[in-house]
Amino acid sequence: MAPVTVTGAVVAATLSIALLSYFLRKRSAHHKALSPKNPKKGLIDAIGNTPLIRINSLSEATGCEILGKAEFLNPGGSVKDRVAVKIIQEALESGQLVQGGVVTEGSAGSTAISLATVAPAYGCKCHVVIPDDAAIEKSQILEALGATVERVRPVSITHRDHYVNIARRRAFEANEVALKHKRVKHLDAKDVKQINGNTSEVDERSTVFSTDCKGGFFADQFENLANYRAHYEGTGPEIWEQTGGKLHAFVAAAGTGGTVAGVSRFLKEKDPSIECFLVDPPGSGLFNKVTRGVMYTKEEAEGRRLKNPFDTITEGIGINRLTENFKMAELDGAFRGTDMEAVEMSRFLLKNDGLFVGSSSAMNCVGAFRVAQLIGPGHTIVTILCDNGMRHLSKFHNAQYLSQHGLTPSATGLELLRLK
Numbered sequence: 378m379a380p381v382t383v384t385g386a387v388v389a390a391t392l393s394i395a396l397l398s399y400f401l402r403k404r405s406a407h408h409k410a411l412s413p414k415n416p417k418k419g420l421i422d423a424i425g426n427t428p429l430i431r432i433n434s435l436s437e438a439t440g441c442e443i444l445g446k447a448e449f450l451n452p453g454g455s456v457k458d459r460v461a462v463k464i465i466q467e468a469l470e471s472g473q474l475v476q477g478g479v480v481t482e483g484s485a486g487s488t489a490i491s492l493a494t495v496a497p498a499y500g501c502k503c504h505v506v507i508p509d510d511a512a513i514e515k516s517q518i519l520e521a522l523g524a525t526v527e528r529v530r531p532v533s534i535t536h537r538d539h540y541v542n543i544a545r546r547r548a549f550e551a552n553e554v555a556l557k558h559k560r561v562k563h564l565d566a567k568d569v570k571q572i573n574g575n576t577s578e579v580d581e582r583s584t585v586f587s588t589d590c591k592g593g594f595f596a597d598q599f600e601n602l603a604n605y606r607a608h609y610e611g612t613g614p615e616i617w618e619q620t621g622g623k624l625h626a627f628v629a630a631a632g633t634g635g636t637v638a639g640v641s642r643f644l645k646e647k648d649p650s651i652e653c654f655l656v657d658p659p660g661s662g663l664f665n666k667v668t669r670g671v672m673y674t675k676e677e678a679e680g681r682r683l684k685n686p687f688d689t690i691t692e693g694i695g696i697n698r699l700t701e702n703f704k705m706a707e708l709d710g711a712f713r714g715t716d717m718e719a720v721e722m723s724r725f726l727l728k729n730d731g732l733f734v735g736s737s738s739a740m741n742c743v744g745a746f747r748v749a750q751l752i753g754p755g756h757t758i759v760t761i762l763c764d765n766g767m768r769h770l771s772k773f774h775n776a777q778y779l780s781q782h783g784l785t786p787s788a789t790g791l792e793l794l795r796l797k
């Protein structure tokens with residue numbers, strides 16, 4: 378009987394081991410299925426590497442492959458997330474900004490929203506000066522994100538109270554507050570009294586910046602080339618990789634010029650035959666600059682013209698001065714786009730592709746359509762889908778607002794654009 382018992386024990390042991398290893402394998406497979414591959418390390422890591430979407434309706438209408446870089450999928454909702462990250466990272470690296478410091482910016486919205494989104498991830502704060510003609514939902518978002526917001530009257534860039542100039546001043550003021558606080562810490566009560574007696578300006582400003590402020594840094598998206606580098610090192614290489622280098626043209630509108638400059642320069646360096654274009658909204662001087670070499674008509678003194686808020690309903694694009702960022706662009710030509718075309722384009726994309734885009738994205742798609750008309754079928758054209766329509770509910774996607782400006786869309790297709 379003994380051998381039978383031993384055999385039975387061996388069989389039982391083998392069976393138990395097999396069963397155990399089966400359950401262990403099953404468990405580990407279950408765990409593998411649950412654990413995400415390459416999780417993003419925090420919010421900053423989730424910025425960029427946005428999908429390139431084939432815009433089916435426009436591709437079919439033109440016979441070209443029209444691709445939109447879906448920047449609205451960035452965590453802060455726009456292409457400006459990349460710029461915010463690059464500006465803050467470079468400032469921290471150079472020591473111009475320290476943790477606990479405040480990043481100030483003059484912005485019509487998107488860059489400010491991106492700065493306010495990413496600043497906490499770097500232990501920083503955000504102060505925004507915004508023109509009061511920008512859609513109200515933008516300042517509401519900024520405040521909800523914890524930024525401090527100043528809404529100011531739009532004036533010419535040469536005016537000391539242009540929103541960009543105020544933002545520059547605020548950074549300076551934040552530095553003064555930090556410096557004063559540092560000094561106060563090292564002085565006795567008598568000295569403090571003296572300083573307080575002589576610093577009414579700083580006292581007034583300390584209502585904007587608290588005494589624990591560690592200094593300020595002016596993001597300066599228009600002139601700070603970190604903006605251009607964000608696109609030269611990020612957006613451009615991604616487009617190149619996502620198309621396998623097989624693209625014929627790139628087109629975008631410019632606000633600061635960072636996107637069009639960074640992407641065009643990168644693509645041209647890779648392949649000089651890729652044609653790069655600007656599409657320019659009403660009221661902007663860039664079309665003239667690209668096509669005729671002059672920014673202004675004779676009547677307009679350089680830099681003095683106030684871009685009339687009613688020149689265009691598009692937001693974030695169009696400008697009447699040459700920025701350091703735009704100067705980096707390598708362009709082969711430019712197109713003008715109208716507000717009506719942008720509105721019609723946005724409704725066409727929504728109806729046919731389910732793409733709910735903002736005004737600059739719609740203008741970019743007008744540009745892509747123009748490029749397709751120019752270079753003909755069989756080409757691949759890339760543009761940028763900067764943000765989505767939810768940021769534009771009070772103006773660009775508001776029927777009443779559009780009707781007040783004679784911009785009620787009525788086209789059934791792209792007939793408006795085909796007339797060109």
Ligand SMILES: Cc1ncc(COP(=O)(O)O)c(C=O)c1O
Binds near residue numbers: 488631637693735
């Ligand atoms: C919504 C939106 N789209 C496009 C742009 C233009 O991009 P860039 O500043 O890189 O020229 C901006 C700039 O502020 C923007 O806010």
